Amino acid sequence: MSARCRIEGYAIVSVDGMIADASGVVPDSLKSEADQRYFERALERVDLVVHGRRSHEGHPNSAERRRLVLTRRIAAIAPNPDDPRSALWNPAGAAFEAACAALGVAGGVAAIIGGPEVYGLFVEIGYDAFHLSRAGKVALPGGLPVFGSSRAGLSPEETLRRSGLEPEAERALDAANGVTLVDWRRRAPA
Numbered sequence: 158m159s160a161r162c163r164i165e166g167y168a169i170v171s172v173d174g175m176i177a178d179a180s181g182v183v184p185d186s187l188k189s190e191a192d193q194r195y196f197e198r199a200l201e202r203v204d205l206v207v208h209g210r211r212s213h214e215g216h217p218n219s220a221e222r223r224r225l226v227l228t229r230r231i232a233a234i235a236p237n238p239d240d241p242r243s244a245l246w247n248p249a250g251a252a253f254e255a256a257c258a259a260l261g262v263a264g265g266v267a268a269i270i271g272g273p274e275v276y277g278l279f280v281e282i283g284y285d286a287f288h289l290s291r292a293g294k295v296a297l298p299g300g301l302p303v304f305g306s307s308r309a310g311l312s313p314e315e316t317l318r319r320s321g322l323e324p325e326a327e328r329a330l331d332a333a334n335g336v337t338l339v340d341w342r343r344r345a346p347a
């Protein structure tokens with residue numbers, strides 16, 4: 158088995174912990190230019206981007222990035238006909254390490270960028286860090302919880318804490334619009 162990447166999640170949530178509204182769409186109110194700049198710079202430093210079939214980040218440098226795209230349309234791992242630097246992955250048929258190895262990624266950092274099912278899957282696999290941005294003036298009642306419907310009763314913070322991560326100090330990304338960032342990191346073993 159290949160060495161495992163560090164697993165780091167990135168999401169922006171509403172004040173009530175949603176990544177999209179009740180219709181499954183990210184409203185303009187949740188889109189923050191400051192967070193987008195932070196997110197784009199962060200992805201410049203990672204070795205692999207991991208997301209569901211509908212969550213491509215769409216940045217100018219995206220074509221250069223190695224990526225794993227989750228889908229149930231294949232059994233395990235397959236080349237992505239739309240993008241030679243990426244692979245399709247069905248976690249029901251192959252482990253994360255095997256999918257990384259298929260792309261020649263044997264270490265470094267994997268950025269998990271959603272959507273909710275994918276964020277939830279990596280709670281089980283184990284995040285090393287999660288970079289949680291929050292649009293503190295936006296509520297999305299009935300929206301999509303960041304870690305999926307099975308954890309809808311828990312705040313994102315409670316899910317991260319229960320999975321062994323702890324928060325660093327909150328930083329302002331855009332004070333005027335109440336957009337903040339908290340880096341959650343895995344606690345060192347006792």
Ligand SMILES: NC(=O)c1ccc[n+]([C@@H]2O[C@H](COP(=O)([O-])OP(=O)(O)OC[C@H]3O[C@@H](n4cnc5c(N)ncnc54)[C@H](OP(=O)(O)O)[C@@H]3O)[C@@H](O)[C@H]2O)c1
Nearest residue numbers: 168169176177181182209210211212227228229271272274
């Ligand atoms: N605010 C944020 O930070 C943020 C971040 C990410 C996404 N979003 C938004 O959240 C909304 C919902 O995202 P979404 O769920 O539609 O996007 P998504 O996770 O990118 O796409 C869902 C698709 O990914 C595949 N997939 C997901 N989990 C899988 C698993 N465990 N095994 C195999 N395949 C899996 C399935 O593809 P197949 O149908 O091909 O099987 C599924 O239909 C969108 O509006 C998106 O823009 C917001």
